[in-house]
Amino acid sequence: MQTETILYIIIAGILALLLALFQYIKGRQKVSKLNLIFSFLRFVTLFSVFLLLINPKFEQLTLTTEKPNLVIAVDNSSSIKHLKQDENALNVFDRLSQNKELSTKFNISKYTFGEQLNSFDSIGFSEKQTNISDAFSQLSEVYKDTNTATILISDGNQTYGNDYEFITSKFKSPIYPIILGDTVTHTDLKIQQLNVNKYAYLKNRFPIETIISYNGNNPVNSRFVVTQGNTTVYSQTINFTKNNNSKTINFTLPANRVGVRSFKATIIPIENEKNIINNSKNFAVEVIDQKTKIAIVSNFPHPDLGALKKSIESNEHRSVVFLNSNEIISQIDDFQLIIINQPNNNFKDLFDAIDKENKNRFIIVGTKTDLNFVNRTNENFNLEITNQTEDYQAELNLNYSPFIVDDIDFESFPPLKSNFGAVEFSIPFETILNKKLGNVSTNQPLLVSFEANNRREAILFGENIWQWRAQSFINTKSFNAFDNFIGKLVQYLASNKRRNRLNVEYESFYNGNTNVIIKAQFFDKNYAFDTRETLNIIVKDRNSDEEKTFPLILKNNAYQVDLSSLPPSEYNFTVKATNENISKSGSFQILEYNIEQQFLNANVVKLNQLAMNSGGASYFVDDSNNLINNLLSNNRYASIQKSHKNIIPLVDWKYLLIIIALSLALEWFLRKYNGLI
Template identity: 60%
Template sequence: MSIETVLYIILAGIVALLLALFQYKYKVKSMSKQYMLFAFLRFITIFSVLLLLINPKLDQLQLTTEKPKLLVVVDNSNSITQLKQDANAKEVVENIRSHSNLNNKFNIEYFTLGKTLSTSDTLTFQDKQTDIASALDALQDIYKDDVAPTILISDGNQTFGSDYEFTNYSNPVYPIILGDTTHYVDLSIRQLNVNKYAYLKNKFPVETILVYNGKEAVNTVFTVTSGEQTVYSKNISFSETQNSEVLNFTLPANHVGTSTYKAHLKPLDTEKNTVNNIKNFAVEVIDEQMNIAVISTFYHPDLGMLKKSIESNEQRSVTILKPNEIKSKLNDFNLVILYQPNNQFKFIFDAIKAENKNAFIISGTHTDWFFLNNQSNVYEHDITAQSEVYQGVFNTNYSMFIVDDLNFDMFPPLNSSFGDLTFFGPYETLLYKKYGNLTTEQPLLATFEINGRREALLLGENIWQWRAQSFLNEKSFHMFDNFVGKLIQYLASTKRKTRLILDFESFYEGVNNVIIKAQFFNKNYEFDGRETLQIKVKNKETDEETELPFVLKNNNYQVDLSHLSASNYDFTVSAINEKISKSGSFTVLEYNVEQQFLNANVSKLNVLANKTSGTSYFIDSYDSVFNELISSKKYTSIQKSTKTTQGLIDWKYVLGIIVFCLSLEWFLRKYNGLT
């Protein structure tokens, strides 16, 4: 309490005393005991009121000692077991827990990392992916303002995410390296490339890259088997200088359906890791091909993009033609794509209407909207002499077929004619127009179905930039090509829509999510989100059955079967209320990227330690990191002071005293007949 407050309290006592004496001593020349009691009660009342106004407070200073944090991050991936370092990792963690000096100096927090960072300290070493970079980024966000040296117990082998060697982690990292730098003799199938689809009675190409790590000349055999039958075999020789081999061969596609194959490189007697000598792959054999015509009066990068994207599915073939080149060939194609049509397309539109063919129309800055408006009785576009650029915004309620959002609003804008598009019948918008930061209700990509004929309309050119941007985002064309493929499949199909549609892969690699999607439609073929869908999955090898419900997500139902082990499965999806079901089959291929490592990635862990001003240690000398952390003056406890201000009086009690004194004074005065 400050001196100023004390002086105020003393002054308040003097003022209260003077006022009390003035009120009673001034009126009478001599004070009786009765008047002295009245003066005392008045003094207490006035002093209490002044005390409430002063409200004296007391400052308290509390000192606390805060220890620095020590983060212990343990690699919980399967590669630790593969390198036989799981027992060493557990030993390090237990020694940290029991190290008294370390626990006295630091507040220790434990984490595990696999594909994601977890606060759990349970070590199972079952994670099938390792992302060290994202784990460090997560810790950086949490402890960016703290002194938090980090012990990273890992083999340094990362299978997922960005390279942790270039992390911006601000706290020192002390890697404890699980494994050694010994280079073992090893044969491996580094990569195997094969198309997902093949045509019946044809041969499909296979490319594989074989790698040898060793100094002596060795001989081995590469084989490909389907079931118990060997379909390809070749003797391979390696040496220290000739340490890789690229094989290109073809395999026959003899029956329709999914065929599973196993590529096997015969291991050496001294090999430590034989898991990477085997790769499984599968091919879906189909007996029909879809022919698609892209028609344009001029050349444009969009034409090549359409051909590349559509033909990424081997069951589709694209031919680029000028309008006068298709007159006698129209019936040879399942679908026609009309790129920026003008009056030269007149006979094509007449033939499409006469034969009720599906079409995909792409407009742009060279589109003749006078002509196109006259050809369509479904829509009409405003005719202006201006052009504009629009981005696309995905419609999550689109229900004609299952499609994923590729972050279209982040793609480059498309060039299009300025103006509104008016529909005269039912349609569904797949992508809305976005102008600057304004998302409109105008369609950029829409589909509709009239009298059994399907059509799609895209209002924009330079879609080739979308495919390029998708590659930059995903490091692959697969996502964008899959989007285009689903649109083409919808347009090229002449079958009537079924009420239950399934979307699944014929085979999945073990490290990937096994996701099956479904759509259910009511009797008017409108998407129905009220239905209950269930899936029954049967393992064809063990006859084990699993039944799970689907979860509604945006415009489709989904079920995650990632827990399934590698095997062949049959499944049935059932709509419970409508008694509708549909079946299929898929294969989960056995593949664990964590089992492909032979030793620790010492160089990257050393770079990480040096970059963050830490030190790396091998597992044999890991206790040295404890001594360094304990003796380091960089990590010291911090004494913090906390100042709290607390009132000395409780206003409730003081108010009670005031009321009591005034009431008692009033009662005594009345009792004695005083006014």
């Protein structure tokens, strides 16, 4: 408190005392006890009021103790159970999380991880995939710039994701791996990788690449065999030595029938081989009769064109050809869909041709589009021409009905450059994405689709969609989400199939290590998405004839069910609406493959390197007590005492007002009681 303020308080006290004495003492020959009480109460009142007027400020010092963090992350993948380390993992986890000395020194947080990081709830060692890198990426966001020690209880075997050995460039805290699994090297033959396209074309041969590895010291001979049912379709003898321990086999197989063709690749086990699960791998190919051909027509280069080609051709069922507005006319019958980029007067003959052939089309309207030409060449919509542009972000219309659109976090995508002005449609249309300006929805369409004259058409009112594909990769570390969105749009536009009230989305086959998700949409008689219907799916195993019924859960703009619990087999299914006699049937196959069962040992080398890179140390299960002692004795993890100084003005102290009220009330009561009022 400043000296000047203290001086004001002293003066206020003297002045309050003088005023109180002047009122109740001055001029009285005899001073009674009652007058002294009145003087005291009046002094308290006046002095309190003067203090409020001066409003002195006081310093409040608060001391807090901040403990370091201890993160315990447990590998919840099925490889832990496969290596028979589930009991060891639980024991060491309980030993660490229930240690009273660690709880006293650290703030302990518990997590599990497999495909993704989760707060600790329960451990079942049932996750089908392991992504250690992603777990550390998420932990680095939570514990950024904090004093943290991280204990990783894992076998170190990762099935997908970035190499976690180098995660220390982002994760700055020491890591202490507790290694689960056998470190003894066993002789083993393994199908390391099998590469095959998802689709093949009828009466062609499709290529297969198989990488086989050998872990051992002695020369061995084996045979690589590919079977389809009980028929061997390919075989080859293979020799391995300690130094020549990897082989790549390339071969082709014929595609003779349309449909899903299932195969099994096997490397014949050698004597005393411990793990023979990783000697086999199932794979499948869907044989199709022809490709869907799509033309992208543009008279100038643009990065949007390359992004669309990449997205469309991510599905091998489709092919894309770049043409200009003149080249396309003579080949127009070869394509099921024509994508027209920013048309102008030079596209007149093309529009006449596709109108004549009634071809499906996807038009991109951008800053170089001749809007007058677009308005003249169609009868379905009219664009307001302002000669101005604006940057618009996308907002998903959850009520879009022609096909299922997943929210791929459109609102995080960069804005598209679009012409400023309203668009009016003369026919019914469906909005996929709306324009959004900052946080304000404009209710103007950014991407729409409609059906007219027995053809399907879509219009994108913006350019630079290539940035969306890049942002999607930044968000998810994969192009799949954006490519699937474009793929669904292209699939819808390239087909003229009659619209159904019940649509089901599924794959022909699923690998054993992926989630089996089936989605459906149900519409009322006006083709508006109906959220009141109850959908069930009846799944029948072709081999055992066993039937199971599952409900479909409503999620956003679709119903969906997760059938990942089904064992590998071939299945027929029927999705039925409960309230109406509408159903849709299909079939799919789940291939037998568990990537978590491909490992024999813990990845000791990589876990040791991770610990060394982060400044930590690695331990085996039996050494967990040494880890506890190390953490307790390490001065790096000392608690920090922090002081917080707050400046509090007296006017914030509400009790002073209570004192004023009480002193005035008591003075009035005593005066009244003694007949002085």
